[in-house]
Amino acid sequence: MDAQSEKVISHYAEAYQQLYKRTPKDVRILGNGWVSVNGAKMRVSELEYLTIQLKQEYSQGQIIEQRRNIVNRLLKWFKQ
DSSP states (O other): OHHHHHHHHHHHHHHHHHHHSSOOSSEEEEETTEEEETTEEEEHHHHHHHHHHHHHHHHHHHHHHHHHHHHHHHHHHHHO
């Protein structure tokens, strides 16, 4: 299970880095399917779910940024 835990932690760290532009603090394997994230003890499956949520939040932020850029370009074009 430790190999699976390491994989999940790695994916979580990547998603966290993308979203918050910094590395997560205090993420470690406790054993028997448990991990610690910032002092919170959770199952590996819960961390997988949290990782999915972080990736979705990042994707939504990207979509909003793209829309903002389109609107800003249109505003500049109309001001001419």
